[in-house]
Amino acid sequence: MENKLIDHILHLADTTLILAQRNAEWCGHGPILEQDIAITNISLDLLGQSRNFYQYAAILIGGDTDEDKLAYLRKEREFKNLLLVEQPNGDWGQTILRQYFFSQYQYLLFEKLQNSKDEQLAAISAKALKEIKYHLRWSSEWVVRLGDGTGESRSRMLKAIDELWRYTGEMFVPAAYETAVDIISLKNEWEQKVKTIFEESSLPLPENVFMQTGGKQGVHTEHLGYILAELQYVQRAYPNSTW
Template sequence: MSDEKFQYVLRLADNALILSQRLSQWCGKGPALEEDMALTNVALDLIGQARLWYAYASELEGKGRSEDDLAFLRDAHDFHNFLLLEQPNGSYADTLMRQFLFDTWHYFCLQNLAESPDDKIAGIAAKSLKEVTYHLRRSADLVVRLGDGSQRSHEMMQSALDELWRFTGEMFTPDAIDTALQTAGLTKLCSELKPAWDAHLSEIMREATLRIPDANSWMQTGGKLGVHTEHIGYLLAEMQFLQRAYPGATW
């Protein structure tokens, strides 16, 4: 059970880290000063959450690897984040839609984990939930404003939703690790989060006048198992360069 818990916590850390890295690429390039600062602050929140999850993962693994080792010294196939989060930023519409789809899952996931009998999982989740509540409120508000905005903004938001939809199924597809945690009573199956995710998604998309793609359409999976799109290699090359170039370097 300890290995499954380690793998599960590592996934949570990888999700936060990879999305944080993507959002940090907007720094100084946001469509408006307020949004530039907001995206950077969300990235900082996520990197803080990633550190907490990595620290606990390191403790569970018991091999002496630090949070920095887990972040900077693993290759692409050792990362287990959702494929959705490694997708390129694209336009601001793409970034915002990706954020909303994940924020909605993240919110309900952390709500669930905050009630876990594992005190550390519950504690990290409860702390993170305060930040993610704001993340979801912000991204949902912007999806509505742009979806129900001009014809151009509506078209861009709809295109972003259509393009990213195939990556959403992975968030609710349980595997052996998810099942092991559920059997141990530490968390619900990820599939049990889907009704709440669907309900919130439907509400926001209705306000945004956006059409939700077919729920039965094909979904791309693999990220949770370490099978990624080509995009993660470039992301990690940028993120890990300094530590790889100068192993063990300190400030």
């Protein structure tokens, strides 16, 4: 029971950390200054959320563990993040679409989690929800802008859908530890919301795509190792170094 909760919290922590790290790669490289600031703001929000989850997981695990050890000293196979969030940034369109798919999912999920019987999980989720509203509004506006924009932006969005859609199914396949909320029940609403935004963007909704899974169980695409190599470098090279 306790282990299930710990694993679930770590899954939420890892997912938000890895997406924060990916978005932070845009720092100084955004298409225009305001959007560079927007994507890094979202990164910071996600990092804050992941810290809250890691801190809570550390309390549940007990002993001498802490948020930093959980983020910097676990190996690839121990990370339980969604495959979607570890996918490369690609171009701006791919980053936008990844953020939109995730924010739409995170919004529906956290709406449920804020009513969790676990008080701390509920508190973190309720707080994060206020931030997610901004991420969702911002990313869905961008999907429409690019999907319904120029021939070039549209073709890039089509490519991004082709690249990322296969990683969206995993969100709704519950892991053994995801007992706090009925994940499957979110699928229909997520698809309806995405359908609405895609219709507004004149983008096609893919059908019959084989869905990749495994991230929640620690089986990742080749990209996660590279992310962790960079993220954990200082702690691995200089163990126990502090800021």
